[in-house]
Amino acid sequence: MSFKYFDKLSQDFLELLNDKKECNVVIEVDKEENMKSFTSHSVVLRCRSTYFTKELENIVTNESQVKTILKPNISAQIFEIILKYIYGGIVSIENIEIKIIYELMIVANELEFKELSEKLESYLVEFKASWLRTHFSRIYHSIFDSNKCNEFKGLKQFYNDIITKHPNLIFESEDFTSLQEAALITILENDNLQLEEIKIWDYVIKWGIAQNSTLPRNLEEWSEENFKTLKTTLQQCLPLIRYFHISEKDVWEKLKPYRNILGMQLWDDLYQQRLFPNQPVKSLVLPARIISNPELPQRVNELISTIISEEHVAEISTWIDRKSTIYSLTNVPYKLQLILRGSKDGFQPKTFWNMCNGHAGTVVIAKVAGTDEILGGYNPLAWDNSKTQGTYMETNDSFIFSLKNGNIQNSILSRVQDEDRALFYYDPNYQKTCGPCFGNIDFLLESGVSDFTKDKQCSTYDSDYDFNYEKRIRTTNERFSIVDYEVFKIIKK
Incomplete structure (x- = not known):
């Protein structure tokens, strides 16, 4: 049998946070007139976060044996909540704006507090779905900014479910071309994406061209090197297009101008399919996307507005x-x-x-x-x-x-x-x-x-x-x- 007194332990450590006697770490957050300094104990930071363990190893102490960590990207309000979590294991989100809760989740993830980050993510998806829908574009872009593919799985799934039913929300947004490649690939991999394949092709080409500002605007002026540049940019996206489910008219009008980026084998197979539809081709043939209802009628409780909740x-x-x-x-x-x-x-x-x-x-x-x-x-x-x-x-x-x-x-x-x-x-x-x-x-x-x-x-x-x-x-x-x-x-x- 064991007796557990976590509430008392939490309270004692919160009191330790206010005790400046043995603090040996200063953390400066925010910037300019909003900059604020917090004091802490290295032993507590290292015990609670692998992030701070790595940070403190790379920082030299000053003459007072104090190490200073600079985090200008974190607001004082957010970091004060984080510090209370570090010392007391308590986070209260009552009477806090949803925007602050979202930012807290981002910071918790950055500082490698996985438990807190995942809890806040689940809370937003479960209880604040309408806010997430209202801020669709901004958040969708931000959660793909990280190179770690395993972050924010719940939010990514939440938004990809929306995009599956309403792809125009992302493809026709003003900042579509700034979309991270990883996000675009995730969308293209979806078999249930409710959009004609030729439109998907058009958007992929638009995205690829936007990543290369030096490409001529007039396609007739493109050199072989220009096509190589676009092909390199889209090398992860091109294999995800369902080419053999695009109409003959669209293949001729939309794909043919870019046949240099498709490769000779694929182009020959597309041409062969039109002449001999029952003869096998050498290129990979992906299945057609499952369009449940081409007109995509709006339904109650689904995302309708991109502005209001x-x-x-x-x-x-x-x-x-x-x-x-x-x-x-x-x-x-x-x-x-x-x-x-x-x-x-x-x-x-x-x-x-x-x-x-x-x-x-x-x-x-x-x-x-x-x-x-x-x-x-x-x-x-x-x-x-x-x-x-x-x-x-x-x-x-x-x-x-x-x-x-x-x-x-x-x-x-x-x-x-x-x-x-x-x-x-x-x-x-x-x-x-x-x-x-x-x-x-x-x-x-x-x-x-x-x-x-x-x-x-x-x-x-x-x-x-x-x-x-x-x-x-x-x-x-x-x-x-x-x-x-x-x-x-x-x-x-």
């Missing part, structure tokens, strides 16, 4: 129904049907009017460039691009909003107060520069160069007009551009 959907649904208590995630009465996504369909104002024309009961969601702000508006009426002159639309059910996100602590709801001027529908001439407009520019997406991401012309305020909504949804008067925007039709479940 399921919690945001519950909040917007509550506002639509004018409820005083926010719907629980299991009780949301509406689902979203995507009409338009800027990063997929383009950011021209005219695109909005063309694609949203005739759709009623819609919500516009926009992510502001350079901030954590997510702005939007709900329109119960049908958008109409056929107005011969600018027209105000009447309703008392529309509203605009700012959603809680990142550094934005609380959501803001602003209902229409001048129902005669709830929305403004532009005539065809102004549709070239102006998108959705709520009130007298209480919330407007606008661009003088016909691209909402290029110039700072979007607005939630104009001093020349009166407000038509209850309150402002931003704390600044400055105009802004956006990173992305989406328009959804609100559908009753």
Whole structure:
């Protein structure tokens, strides 16, 4: 029989953390004005982490017999949590932002606290899936930054499951070409990737060319050396393409210009297959991808938005129904049907009017460039691009909003107060520069160069007009551009 007193042991070691008498290690974290120093005991650090064991072996003591470790990439807030874990074995994540929990997981992994890193990873996947979906692109790229293939297996599986069903989320993202090769290979290996093989080929070529900035833009100007460069870049990806499941037309139009990177044997086999389909070929023939449903209909509780989370959907649904208590995630009465996504369909104002024309009961969601702000508006009426002159639309059910996100602590709801001027529908001439407009520019997406991401012309305020909504949804008067925007039709479940 043994008696275990881990709680007391943990408490005693936490008290040791505050005892500076025999500290012989200084750890400086963060940088510039945010830099902070923590003191510690080398024996504790070495006992708890192989990372610190290796670090301390390579650092020379100063005249006071103290070793200094520099970690400018770790914030003071994160490292304070790590130190308490090192000494007391306790990590409390109550009342901590999800972003901080994610960063804590990254740091725990870096410092080789595998137990803590894996626990935080499991917590995020199990309980914070909607946040992970909202921050899809950023996190997916970051978890493949490491050279260690065994890291973050749970998160990688979580995101690869999403990509399998919705591959355009990664292939059509703005930062697709910065994707790590290991991540791209993982995607290409998936037999269930729901995308036509010729489109996969196009994306792979796009990625490969982007890795070599010296390649000529015009393919007709490419030299033999240029093709060798691309072939070397894509040597791990090319064997994963299902060439024999690409149509003859696409082989001729899309593959033939790049036949120099395919190799003579593969090209001959592709040609032979068209002439003698029953005759065996020498090249490896991978099975066709399993496309469960080519149209990939959106389903409830699957990733729909790349900007907002399921919690945001519950909040917007509550506002639509004018409820005083926010719907629980299991009780949301509406689902979203995507009409338009800027990063997929383009950011021209005219695109909005063309694609949203005739759709009623819609919500516009926009992510502001350079901030954590997510702005939007709900329109119960049908958008109409056929107005011969600018027209105000009447309703008392529309509203605009700012959603809680990142550094934005609380959501803001602003209902229409001048129902005669709830929305403004532009005539065809102004549709070239102006998108959705709520009130007298209480919330407007606008661009003088016909691209909402290029110039700072979007607005939630104009001093020349009166407000038509209850309150402002931003704390600044400055105009802004956006990173992305989406328009959804609100559908009753």
